[in-house]
Amino acid sequence: MPENDCILGDIRVLDLSEDVAGPFCTKLLAGLGAEVIKVEAPGTGDISRGAGPFIDAAPHGEQSATYLYLNTGKKSITLDLQSQTGAFILQRLAQECDILVESCPAGHLDQLGLGYATLERFNPGLIYTSVTPFGQTGPYRDYKGSELIAQAMGALMHTIGLPDKEPLRIGGNAAGYTTGMSAFSATLLALYVRDAAGHGQHVDVSAMETITVAQIHASIAHQFGRTPTRRASTLAQAQDGWVHAGLERGVREDTWARVCALMGRPELADDPKFNTREARREHQQELLTLISEWTATRPKEEIYHALQGLRTVAGYVATVADLYTSQQLLAREFLQCIDHPDAGTATYPGAPFTIQGTAWHYARAPRLGEHNVEVYCGRLGYTREDLAHLRGAGVI
Amino acid sequence: MTQLALEGLRILDLTQVAVGPYATLLLGFMGAEVIKVESCSRMDISRGAARPTSQGEGLYPGGEPGERPWNRAAHYVHRNGNKRSLTLDLATARGKAFLLQLATMCDVLIENFRASVMDRLGLGYETLSHANPRLIYVKISSQGATGPERDYGSLGSTLEQTAGLASITGYEDGRPLMTNETYPDPVVGILAVGVLMAALRQRRQTGRGTFIDLAQREVTVAMLGEYVVDYSVTGRVPGPLGNRHPHLVPQGVYPCQGDDMWVALSVSSDDEWRGLCRAIGQPNLAQDPKFATVLARRHHQAELDQILAAWTQEREHYQAMHLLQAHGVPAGAVLKGGETLVDPHLTARGFWDVVNHPEAGTYTQVSTPWRLSKSPRRPTIPSPSLGEHNNYVLGDLLGLSQQEIAALETQGIIGTRPIGAEED
Numbered sequence: 001m002p003e004n005d006c007i008l009g010d011i012r013v014l015d016l017s018e019d020v021a022g023p024f025c026t027k028l029l030a031g032l033g034a035e036v037i038k039v040e041a042p043g044t045g046d047i048s049r050g051a052g053p054f055i056d057a058a059p060h061g062e063q064s065a066t067y068l069y070l071n072t073g074k075k076s077i078t079l080d081l082q083s084q085t086g087a088f089i090l091q092r093l094a095q096e097c098d099i100l101v102e103s104c105p106a107g108h109l110d111q112l113g114l115g116y117a118t119l120e121r122f123n124p125g126l127i128y129t130s131v132t133p134f135g136q137t138g139p140y141r142d143y144k145g146s147e148l149i150a151q152a153m154g155a156l157m158h159t160i161g162l163p164d165k166e167p168l169r170i171g172g173n174a175a176g177y178t179t180g181m182s183a184f185s186a187t188l189l190a191l192y193v194r195d196a197a198g199h200g201q202h203v204d205v206s207a208m209e210t211i212t213v214a215q216i217h218a219s220i221a222h223q224f225g226r227t228p229t230r231r232a233s234t235l236a237q238a239q240d241g242w243v244h245a246g247l248e249r250g251v252r253e254d255t256w257a258r259v260c261a262l263m264g265r266p267e268l269a270d271d272p273k274f275n276t277r278e279a280r281r282e283h284q285q286e287l288l289t290l291i292s293e294w295t296a297t298r299p300k301e302e303i304y305h306a307l308q309g310l311r312t313v314a315g316y317v318a319t320v321a322d323l324y325t326s327q328q329l330l331a332r333e334f335l336q337c338i339d340h341p342d343a344g345t346a347t348y349p350g351a352p353f354t355i356q357g358t359a360w361h362y363a364r365a366p367r368l369g370e371h372n373v374e375v376y377c378g379r380l381g382y383t384r385e386d387l388a389h390l391r392g393a394g395v396i
Numbered sequence: 397m398t399q400l401a402l403e404g405l406r407i408l409d410l411t412q413v414a415v416g417p418y419a420t421l422l423l424g425f426m427g428a429e430v431i432k433v434e435s436c437s438r439m440d441i442s443r444g445a446a447r448p449t450s451q452g453e454g455l456y457p458g459g460e461p462g463e464r465p466w467n468r469a470a471h472y473v474h475r476n477g478n479k480r481s482l483t484l485d486l487a488t489a490r491g492k493a494f495l496l497q498l499a500t501m502c503d504v505l506i507e508n509f510r511a512s513v514m515d516r517l518g519l520g521y522e523t524l525s526h527a528n529p530r531l532i533y534v535k536i537s538s539q540g541a542t543g544p545e546r547d548y549g550s551l552g553s554t555l556e557q558t559a560g561l562a563s564i565t566g567y568e569d570g571r572p573l574m575t576n577e578t579y580p581d582p583v584v585g586i587l588a589v590g591v592l593m594a595a596l597r598q599r600r601q602t603g604r605g606t607f608i609d610l611a612q613r614e615v616t617v618a619m620l621g622e623y624v625v626d627y628s629v630t631g632r633v634p635g636p637l638g639n640r641h642p643h644l645v646p647q648g649v650y651p652c653q654g655d656d657m658w659v660a661l662s663v664s665s666d667d668e669w670r671g672l673c674r675a676i677g678q679p680n681l682a683q684d685p686k687f688a689t690v691l692a693r694r695h696h697q698a699e700l701d702q703i704l705a706a707w708t709q710e711r712e713h714y715q716a717m718h719l720l721q722a723h724g725v726p727a728g729a730v731l732k733g734g735e736t737l738v739d740p741h742l743t744a745r746g747f748w749d750v751v752n753h754p755e756a757g758t759y760t761q762v763s764t765p766w767r768l769s770k771s772p773r774r775p776t777i778p779s780p781s782l783g784e785h786n787n788y789v790l791g792d793l794l795g796l797s798q799q800e801i802a803a804l805e806t807q808g809i810i811g812t813r814p815i816g817a818e819e820d
Contacts, residue, residue, distance in 0.1 A: 007598045032594055052642065053622065055629040065629075069621035116769075135767075140741040143721045146662035148639060148647055149728035155736045157649075158658075159576040161567070166649050167658055167730050169639050170575055171564030177619040178583050179765075185590030186766030189426060192593045193401050193771050195600060202769040209747055210765035214582040216414060216475070218733025223759050224455045224470035228733065229656075233573055235562075242557075242572055250413075250441070250551055278450050304558075308548045315550070315557035317572045320627045320634055323560055323617060331543040334614050335624070347628035352618040353591045356607040358598060 006033020007358050011191070014039060014093055015074065016081070017103035018046045020147075020173045021207065022131040023070040024180025025187065026101050030073030031351060033361050034099070037375060038071060039090065042078040042396055045368040046071070055343055061368060062342035066173075068365045069348060072338065076366035077375045078396045086395045087112045092380055094119045094126065098194075099187060101129045106141045116202040126200040127190040131183045135206030145207055150175035154211020155218045159228045167230065178214055179207040234284060235317065236292040238300040245291050246313035247280055256280070258310045263294040340364045372396055400427025401771035405596075407504040408433060408495075409479065412440035414552060414578060415612060416508035416536050417475040418585025423592070424478020425764050425773040431502070431789055432479045432780070433495065435486060436811040439782060440476070444469040446816040457757045466814055467781040468756040474779075477751065477761060481780035482789045483810045486517050491809050497794060499524045499531055504592060506534040511546040521607045531605040532595045536588060540611030550612070552578025559616030564623065566636030573636070580616045586765060587615060645693040646672075646700050649730055650708040652716055658730035659708055659716040668725050669693070675723035676707040749776040783812035 011034040015026040023038075023046065030036040040046050048070060049061040056063045080086040091114065094100055100119065102109060109115050116128040130136055133145020151157040151169045161168030183205040190203050212219070221228050235242040247256065253276065257269035268274055268290070273283045280287050295303050300316040307314030316322075323329060324347070336350040351360035376382040376396070390396045405428040409420045417440070420430045434440055443466035444454035454461065455470035462468055485491040496519070499505055505524060507514060514520050514535075521533045535541050538550035553574050556562045561579065562572040588610060595606050617624070623634045641647045641662065649658040663669050666689065673682040681687060681703070686696045693700060708716050713729035720727035729735070736742060737760050749761045761776045790796045790810070804810045 007594050007601070028590070050643075053626040053630075053632065053634075055626055065626040066622040069625045134741060135745060138741040138744040140721075143728075144668075144724065144726035145728070146644065146647070146664070146726045148641070148644075148649075148660050148662050149726055152649065152658075152660035152730040153728040153736075153739075155731045155733045156575070156577060156579075157660075158656075158730050158732050160565070161573065165567060166639070166651070168565070168567060168573065170561065170579060171566070171634075171636055172561070172620055172623065174561070174579065174619055178586065181583060181587040181590070182765040185422075185586060185588075185593070186768065188590040188593035188597075189401050189766075189771070190768055192596060193768070195597065197399070199770060201771065204767045204769070205765065206745075209742070209745070210586070212736055212742065212747065213586065213762050213765040214579065215577050215733060215736075216418065216471075216582050217577055219736055219760070219762065220470050220474040220733075221455060222732070222734035223737070224457055225459050226455055228576060231576060233571070235557075235572060235574070242562075244554065244557055244574075246549075246551070246554055250549060278453055308545070311549065313549045313551050313554050315554035317557045317562045318560045319563045320560050320620060320623045323620075323624065324627075326558075328539050328543045328545040328613070329617070332540055332611070332614070334617070344629065346625045349614070349618045349621045349624050352587070352615045353608060353610045355591070355595050355598060356609075357602065357604075358594075358606075 006361060007355070008032040008034035011035070011099060012097045013037065013099040013101065014097040015101050017101045017131055019048055019103065020066070020070060020176030021179035021183060022101050022103040023048065024177050025129070025131065025183035026074065027070055027072055028184045029099070029187070031360050032358070036074040037093070037371070038074045038076045038366065039079050040076055040368060042080055042394060045078070049368070055346065060342070068340060068343055068346065071365035072348065073361050073363045074366055075371035075375065076368055077372050078369040080395050081112055081114065083395050085390065085393070087114055089380070090114055091119065091122060095122045096379070097123070097126065099127045099129065099191070101131065101183065101187070103131045106130070106132055106136050120200065124199060125194060127187060127194060127203060128200065129183055129187045129203040129205065131179060131205045133207045135209065136204045147173055147175050150179065150207035150211050153208045155215045156211050159218055159230055161230045163230045163232065175207055175211050179205060179210045182210040232285060234288055236288055236295045238295045238303055238316070239298055241300040241319070242317040243295050243300045243303045244315045245307060246315060248277060250313050251277070251311065253277065255311055259307065259312065262306060262310060336362055338362060338364050342367065369396065399771070400774060401768065402426045402428040405429065405504070406502045407431065407506060408498055408502040410505065410507035410509070411536070412508065413442055414475065414581035415584045416506055417442070418582055419536070419588035420506060421475055421478055422585065422589050422764055424777070426771070427774060430479040431482055431498070431785070432476065433482050433484055434782065435483050435491070436808065436813065437485060437815045439466055439814050440472060442469060442471040442475060443782070444472070446814040457759070462755070464755060464781065472779060473753060473756045473759070474761065476779035477776040479780055480785035480788065481783055482785055483783040483812070485809045486519065488809055490804070492518060494790070494794065495519060496524065496527050498789070500528040501793060502531065504532045504534060506536070508536040510549055511537050511539070511541055525605055529604055530599060532592065532599060532608065533605070534588065534592055534608045534610065536584060536610045536612065538612050540614065541609045552581035555580040555612050555616050559613045560620050561616055564620065564634050564636055566638070568636070568638040568640070570635050580612045584610065584612045584615050643690060645690050646697060646704065648701060650705045652708050652711055652713040654712065657713045659713045659727060660730050661720060661725060661727040663725065671723035672720065672725045675720050675725055676704070751776050751778055753778040755781060781812065782814065783810060786810050786812070
């Protein structure tokens with residue numbers, strides 16, 4: 001057994017990735033116990049250090065919530081990969097690693113002598129995961145991407161939003177996180193192969209393809225004759241926010257009558273406009289008006305629990321503040337407090353899954369270059385004087 | 397060298413609708429043998445009704461439900477390639493016994509019922525793991541296997557709400573909106589593959605199987621991590637930003653030639669801003685102090701949007717994308733589902749499979765969001781018809797004779813037609 005009953009306790013990861021997708025992948029690997037050494041550019045570090053939201057009034061590289069969240073459980077070293085010395089040091093580090101994750105423009109690391117073909121020669125067991133907007137091949141491989149562009153080109157956002165307005169993206173960094181999950185799954189598939197067969201490989205993860213996989217209606221519905229479009233919202237206004245009655249799919253037909261009784265409108269139970277799922281879908285806006293009359297004077301969570309009690313698939317729009325008071329999330333101790341020397345104590349979403357027999361590895365995000373001495377001196381045998389020299393030359 | 401990654405891995409798949417079937421679709425691409433278990437009284441609901449009653453109910457090739465609509469419903473077909481189909485009535489003692497026996501021959505069981513369903517059937521993790529201590533049990537649920545809401549039912553659209561994703565999705569008027577893609581379903585399906593690989597690694601280390609608790613709500617909250625962290629310190633509650641971004645200015649979608657066609661662009665630096673000015677043939681704009689910095693551009697974004705829209709309106713979305721990218725500006729066409737099917741990049745990368753489905757005809761199938769250089773995915777195997785592999789599973793794997801299998805069919809424990817199909 002590896003130390004601490006950690007599934008990846010024997011695995012070392014070199015993390016060259018930035019922003020959201022790659023770092024989310026390596027955050028999950030760290031959660032499973034891998035040692036993740038994050039390689040950041042001297043001075044500035046991962047661009048997410050500059051992304052905010054900043055938990056202090058002034059932007060500060062150690063207080064970007066995006067960085068703090070995405071880099072829990074990792075070590076940080078600084079290294080200038082553009083310099084010859086930096087590239088040489090990275091080659092040495094890669095020889096002692098099991099997994100490398102990077103998010104550079106396709107071909108960039110090849111030019112620095114740090115591509116898969118080169119590193120594989122030093123370390124045939126290396127799993128080399130590239131996470132990019134469009135992948136390592138194809139006509140768009142050199143194109144630049146963004147969160148918005150991934151959602152656009154993966155046919156996700158064309159159907160999001162209202163019919164009389166422009167297509168709308170999902171908020172936050174949804175595509176980035178999802179691409180990170182693709183990279184995580186793909187990397188562990190490659191590790192499964194390595195555990196069985198011994199060899200590593202190059203893993204190519206593209207945000208555009210991830211999002212194209214994540215659109216589960218648009219491309220197939222188009223082919224089967226119903227092109228999906230942006231639709232009117234079916235959320236109903238509650239006293240303190242928004243709810244959804246959850247009566248369209250996945251409910252038994254006798255549920256409607258019970259919902260009518262709950263709303264104090266028993267006469268609607270037999271109304272042919274609403275008494276089947278298909279009828280309710282057809283008269284959706286009329287139904288929404290009806291339901292809104294009932295929901296408008298009640299708190300959203302009360303509505304959610306009452307309608308779920310009738311076996312609907314009702315929901316309420318939780319704000320980020322509401323997540324802290326959710327009895328379900330509290331009961332499962334999903335949110336976890338983590339302390340950080342610069343950022344202080346904050347609450348983080350915890351393990352996104354549990355595997356019985358393995359504890360999730362919680363630790364704060366590192367300060368920029370916090371582990372330079374440990375890694376360069378402890379691992380690679382450099383002296384303190386060597387480090388000072390490298391620092392002077394701007395390599396670390 | 398080109399062996400399938402998951403060759404030899406056998407999965408008992410009790411999932412239905414979207415999230416679970418998506419996970420096992422992907423596992424199938426990588427070489428796992430997936431045995432999908434349904435029953436004639438309870439098919440995967442994505443197969444639709446046995447006899448659709450109204451026009452517009454369900455989605456079928458050419459709008460035609462056909463003789464066996466349950467085998468050609470769009471969403472069933474699209475999410476259930478790479479699988480074998482077994483029918484088994486789990487409400488019967490013999491059905492349960494066969495499932496237990498099968499569990500001893502499988503590496504993995506995966507299900508996404510409401511939390512207590514398997515326990516109620518007497519087929520919970522305790523029982524199955526007693527029968528097969530090496531079994532990995534993957535429980536995907538909306539809320540998790542524990543907690544006061546464990547038995548709450550959800551669709552992906554419900555989870556967008558309860559996990560907070562809808563609260564940050566919407567136009568700048570602040571009203572929350574849901575996606576039309578039940579986003580937590582595909583996302584958790586993609587993640588489940590890696591989680592299972594981790595559990596298989598644990599089994600390699602310990603020799604024992606395990607129980608995986610995968611809550612869709614929690615995975616979705618994990619996609620809002622930076623806001624959760626920020627709120628806990630500052631008390632700021634984020635709302636929707638439309639297509640805007642706090643640091644990428646301009647960012648948005650702009651109208652193009654054609655019906656409901658748009659191009660998306662994101663400018664992340666002053667360098668890219670200058671590229672954008674060159675791309676739209678207004679290099680002097682780069683010198684205009686109104687737009688010279690991120691702060692200035694944000695302040696004058698409405699004016700900027702008009703300038704950009706005037707340029708994009710004269711072009712097709714792909715044309716605008718290529719022109720902008722040629723000047724180093726991150727841009728992408730806002731593709732419709734149908735457009736992705738013929739996108740030159742996805743085509744060049746071999747992303748799509750054209751599938752000849754025996755009952756649904758020819759269609760184009762999404763594949764995997766990754767490619768492994770030495771473990772390629774296999775081509776799509778068309779989704780199975782209901783009970784198509786009853787003989788294989790019960791005969792070849794469990795060793796039943798043809799007479800015994802025929803008797804099970806007579807007793808209604810197995811079958812190839814759903815109950816209700818013969819009513820008309």
